[in-house]
Amino acid sequence: MTPKRGPRFKAVLAMLLSVIPAVGQAQTGNIPRGPDGKPDLSGVWQVLNSAAWDLQDHTGALNFPPGQSVVEGGTIPYLPAAAAKQRDNFEHRETDDPAEVTCYLPGVPRVTYMPFPFEIIQTPKVIVFSYEFAHARRHVFTDGSPHPAGFPDFWMGDSRGRWEGDTLVVDVTNLDERTWLDHAGNFHSDALHVVERYTPIDASHLMYEATLEDPKVFSRPWKISMPLYRRIDKNVKILEYECVYYLQDKRYSNAKPVGVPQ
Numbered sequence: 001m002t003p004k005r006g007p008r009f010k011a012v013l014a015m016l017l018s019v020i021p022a023v024g025q026a027q028t029g030n031i032p033r034g035p036d037g038k039p040d041l042s043g044v045w046q047v048l049n050s051a052a053w054d055l056q057d058h059t060g061a062l063n064f065p066p067g068q069s070v071v072e073g074g075t076i077p078y079l080p081a082a083a084a085k086q087r088d089n090f091e092h093r094e095t096d097d098p099a100e101v102t103c104y105l106p107g108v109p110r111v112t113y114m115p116f117p118f119e120i121i122q123t124p125k126v127i128v129f130s131y132e133f134a135h136a137r138r139h140v141f142t143d144g145s146p147h148p149a150g151f152p153d154f155w156m157g158d159s160r161g162r163w164e165g166d167t168l169v170v171d172v173t174n175l176d177e178r179t180w181l182d183h184a185g186n187f188h189s190d191a192l193h194v195v196e197r198y199t200p201i202d203a204s205h206l207m208y209e210a211t212l213e214d215p216k217v218f219s220r221p222w223k224i225s226m227p228l229y230r231r232i233d234k235n236v237k238i239l240e241y242e243c244v245y246y247l248q249d250k251r252y253s254n255a256k257p258v259g260v261p262q
Contacts (some may be wrong), residue, residue: 001034003156012096030202030203031200031203032203034122034124035114036065036117036124038163039166040122041120041127041168041202041206042117042120042122043068043119043120043230043231044117044120044231044236045117045119045229045230045231046117046118046228046229046231047112047113047208047228047229048227048229049068049070049113049226050065050066050115051224051226052110052113052114052115052182052183053183053184054182054183054184054186055069055070055076055184055186055224056069056071056075056076057069057074062184064183070201070225070226071222071224071227072222072223072224073222076222077218077220078217078218078219079216079218079219080219082187082217085187086187086194087185089180089184089185089186089187092185093169093184096185097183097185098178098179098180099114099133099134099179099183100183102199103134103174103244104155104178104179105134105136105155105156106133106134106136106179106180107155107176107178107179107180108138108156108157108159108194108196108210109181109196109210109212109224110179110180110181110182111129111131111136111138112208112210113198113226116131116133116241117231117238118130118131118132118238119131120236125141125142125143126139126140126141126143127139127142127161127168128140130238132238132239132240132241133241133243134243134244135240135242136155136156137156138156138159139159139179140161140168141159141160142160142161142162142163142246145160147160147171147173147174151174152174153174153175153177153190154174154175155179156175157172157173157176157194158172158173159171159172159178162195164257166200167197167198167199168178168194168196168197168199169195169196169197170197170198171193171195172193172194172195172196172211173194175188175190175192176178176190177190177192181212187217188214188218189214189216189217190216191214191216192212192213192214192217193214194211194212194213195208195210195211195213196200196209196210201227203230204229204230204232205227205228206228207226207227208225208226208227208228209223209224209225210223210224210225212224
């Protein structure tokens with residue numbers, strides 16, 4: 001026998017049914033969108049982690065900030081010979097890191113989690129990523145064009161994008177093998193292929209994921225993930241970080257005067 005429902009029950013049920021669609025609309029409507037209906041990722045973004053120093057678990061005893069692994073599964077799956085090279089890179093990180101020591105562009109995906117903000121400028125056919133570190137910039141073409149054939153490798157690679165629902169998927173190839181993945185000496189070869197995914201969570205957060213594949217260095221593809229935070233400071237903008245000038249000043253200030261007893 002079905003119990004009778006009184007006026008109070010019906011009123012509560014009606015209220016709940018009216019709230020459920022509103023919640024769904026709030027979640028969807030909280031993502032900024034452009035005229036084409038695609039999520040509008042324009043703005044200044046930044047990570048709040050220490051992945052630029054080491055993608056894997058690390059303590060603060062290594063002269064850089066401690067942090068937890070952003071690698072799915074916790075560990076990068078190196079081939080044996082590549083693991084030995086990574087250990088050597090780590091031992092010489094203070095003199096050999098291409099980004100920190102010589103100000104070379106950090107490459108993809110490292111440029112995303114450098115401890116500097118970056119700006120996304122979005123148009124229907126191309127999305128520009130402008131980074132504060134060393135004036136790095138890359139263009140993500142979303143017009144359906146393929147990677148160019150026969151081109152040399154670039155510090156920032158060649159990026160081609162597409163939309164999968166609300167997620168911007170960026171396919172990156174032609175990456176220069178001299179870039180490192182972090183300051184701990186994690187590295188790749190000229191065979192690196194990166195697939196990035198930028199998924200809006202709400203108006204102020206993106207989930208960033210990158211899958212890395214390099215059969216010369218890794219035993220299998222592997223993934224990193226981390227949130228990106230929108231900078232909402234008043235008049236926020238990308239400033240100039242003159243990496244080369246900074247290093248020159250640092251070396252000059254540390255240099256010992258000629259002829260002075262040591």
